[in-house]
Amino acid sequence: MKKIILPLLLLVTLASCKKDGDKVDQKLADLIAAKDIKGIQAYKERQKFKMDSINNVMAQIDKNLKALGVSPLASGVVSVVKMESSNFVHSVDIQGNVTTDQDVMVQPQFSGMLTLFVKEGQNVSRGQVIGRVSDGGLNDQYQQAKIQVTTVQAQLQQVKSSANLAKITFEKQSALWKQKIGSEFQYLQAKTNYESAQKQVAAAQSQVSATQKAADAVKTSLARTAITAPFSGVVDQVVTQNGQVVSPGTNIVKLISLGQMKIQADVPENYLAKVKVGTPVKVFIPTLNKTISSSIKLVGNFINPDNRTFKIEIPVSGQTGVKPNLLAQVQIQDYINPNSLQVPAQYVYEDGEKKSYVVIANNINGEDGIAKRVYVQLGEQSQNAVEITTGLKTGDMVITDGSKNLTDGQKVKISN
Template structure:
């Protein structure tokens, strides 16, 4: 437009300059070949050109002043829509198993036999090692002879007593002696049984700690580490603020960084005790381990679903502003006419965040058109031009 006006004014001036009888046209001057006249004409036209350019600038400034559309800010918008929103609390935990123990002896003595080796699978009750009984076996044999004698004496006294022969006290003494011998044998057998170290559950011998021939003692000497990888779980500490949201049955996304492995699990147990030292409670997440790749004490990253909204409105946090009263607000585009719209400030209340987005609890309806780019430079009631983004 500017160039058209400029060419028009120059043409008018040239025509007016060449239309007089006393003034020669540019073509005539060029044809005459008069150098002085040509230089004079060039100076006149240059001066006229400067005047025309100055007038064009003044016209442009007035056009900008009179045309309100040239002052309208350019913005982009997007429409708010309802969608499913899931919030996750991110934590770190360690893999554990309730069947990962160190086996100690129950009897003092020399470890005379070790029946297993590292990596060997064993079943519950299987003998793992033998401790020298220190002569308990011989004592048991002698006690058995005494018990047999007590049994014979008791049987004879019983037959006599049944025939009303002899005294009752003799019968009762024989009975008492026999029963005492039986209890003594049972106790001795239990003692001897402690010299055999057995597996408390089925699993794998992960480590043979004490070698054959070593003197061992109850609660002091570590013999074996027994591990069962079938019953694995992750244990983590959850802040008390999530007490009502992180409960049994909640979905958990599990990641094992070392294994580059992901899986979905559920909360098996949520603790009922809050640790006063760090204000957390324990949570257990059961995990399958069919391929036996997950080991005790392996680090895991957890994302526990603590909140779900099937019809949530999510908006970028970057478009939210805050007034002096601490209220949060956004700008919407209303009264839209073609690409021109009016800005409206809307007070909102927000909820949980997930990445760069935040949930709007109130203030916005489904389908509301919000100002995105340019939201920081507009004002309530201002007209804006909406750019269409392909």
């Protein structure tokens, strides 16, 4: 008689659940149609309690069937995954921008007509003359100044020769005078001539110095007519063409160095303790469909009060096709555990008390096993997996596909 009553009770319960389920589904449909977010969330929580209640009922039914001598059959084929230590990586995804410190507009230092020696796309070296401004006669002035310098230098040499001769004469006359040889007049005349020669040398030296300074000033002005590359790079844009009159402040060409490329990105402040210099990152450039492995080179010390973020810089030099202002997707690996137990996120469940659990297969004999609910503590969560810190051990067989509605003690068939 008991064997007949139990199936009848089960059928009545299932029929009632189906009737209630139809009502619940209609209520859910109404909540979705009304876009009632809070209502949908509350509905979800209620269903969790109902799911636990149904699972408890199923467990009680299996327990009673077992007490009556009925061995429940495996209720479905499930898949399992064996727990083994593996590398777990948690990452933060943010958007960045490719930039370079060496990205400048080159400007002249002198006014005049422009002659440009480069074109767009041309590579140039640091210090290379890429253009010149007409000198307005400065070159002629400099040539004249050099001639003047040469002339006064020759005059200085002549004065120095005369002064050297006057020195020798004075020294000889001084020696004779000490021996009471010769007249005082001869001694004083030699002394006066030597002193006069020294003054002439000093005057000639001053003239050479002044002439040289004047020549150097003209040379400096002439050098400013040359427009040179401040660093090695590529001419990205020619702004001003040949023949135009330019002055200091006029943009001539845009010069970019592709050898010093980096990614700049803003990171939310709550990651400040985890993001450090040397933290590994992966950079994806969507335009190039390219992934670059790098690490953080600079972490900013300032929190932007407008968006509560701090800046980081990631070097990406030497990468073909990477150009300033390209958008980049930055994946910061802020947590790595090389000996982690992890489970695919969709197979970690929550009961009505918000406790996390997984279902494992125990007493495995060939393809047969017994389902068991195991409560676990969760660590970090990646895009596809959850780190399990306690509750599981190496070798446990976690049921994946087919685990959602299993109850403790339920027999399962394990697929190969």
